[in-house]
Amino acid sequence: GAVVSQHPSRVICKSGTSVKIECRSLDFQATTMFWYRQFPKQSLMLMATSNEGSKATYEQGVEKDKFLINHASLTLSTLTVTSAHPEDSSFYICSATRTSGGSTDTQYFGPGTRLTVL
Amino acid sequence: QKEVEQNSGPLSVPEGAIASLNCTYSDRGSQSFFWYRQYSGKSPELIMFIYSNGDKEDGRFTAQLNKASQYVSLLIRDSQPSDSATYLCAVKMYSGGSNYKLTFGKGTLLTVNP
Numbered sequence: 001g002a003v004v005s006q007h008p009s010r011v012i013c014k015s016g017t018s019v020k021i022e023c024r025s026l027d028f029q030a031t032t033m034f035w036y037r038q039f040p041k042q043s044l045m046l047m048a049t050s051n052e053g054s055k056a057t058y059e060q061g062v063e064k065d066k067f068l069i070n071h072a073s074l075t076l077s078t079l080t081v082t083s084a085h086p087e088d089s090s091f092y093i094c095s096a097t098r099t100s101g102g103s104t105d106t107q108y109f110g111p112g113t114r115l116t117v118l
Numbered sequence: 119q120k121e122v123e124q125n126s127g128p129l130s131v132p133e134g135a136i137a138s139l140n141c142t143y144s145d146r147g148s149q150s151f152f153w154y155r156q157y158s159g160k161s162p163e164l165i166m167f168i169y170s171n172g173d174k175e176d177g178r179f180t181a182q183l184n185k186a187s188q189y190v191s192l193l194i195r196d197s198q199p200s201d202s203a204t205y206l207c208a209v210k211m212y213s214g215g216s217n218y219k220l221t222f223g224k225g226t227l228l229t230v231n232p
Contacts, residue, residue, distance in 0.1 A: 043206065093162075112160070
């Protein structure tokens with residue numbers, strides 16, 4: 001299989017706090033991990049691409065200092081939403097591609113983290 | 119701007135019928151194409167991928183690719199109410215340097231009526 005987990009699945013926080021979301025590939029090593037955001041009734045929007053041991057590549061319009069990404073190992077990437085505000089409330093989803101075995105093109109998605117900022 | 123276009127639907131079919139979902143893409147150099155299914159409130163799950171022109175079958179699902187027409191489709195045979203979901207077409211596109219990314223369509227909402 002190709003299982004990706006995310007933690008937490010749901011978080012509610014006060015405005016101004018920081019929230020960390022973990023993304024783990026459970027049964028494979030991930031060359032690359034991706035972070036997406038999805039607002040209600042809209043499609044997935046790529047926020048950033050991260051490769052283990054190097055700096056993340058952010059999409060245009062995504063603030064690097066607000067959305068901190070750390071890809072510490074081939075099985076773990078974290079997204080920290082710093083000083084969260086209500087407009088950051090969204091569904092955050094990570095995905096990962098394999099280093100080897102099977103399609104190295106295919107992105108396998110985690111279950112998502114629903115962030116609500118009050 | 120590189121784009122992936124899908125009819126947003128909703129597409130409504132009766133149980134047991136064939137559902138046909140279509141997708142066009144703008145980047146002629148794209149080589150990898152994916153169909154994902156997303157239930158409401160959940161993350162996308164991979165249905166299948168296709169790289170070569172023609173048809174690729176997996177159970178009740180058939181993906182069809184025509185690179186000359188920049189068109190990819192997904193057929194669902196013997197549609198079931200449990201197939202009701204949003205179907206996302208995704209195309210792997212070059213994004214600069216040595217990087218590639220998936221560009222998603224907005225998705226087609228499919229409803230299978232019992």
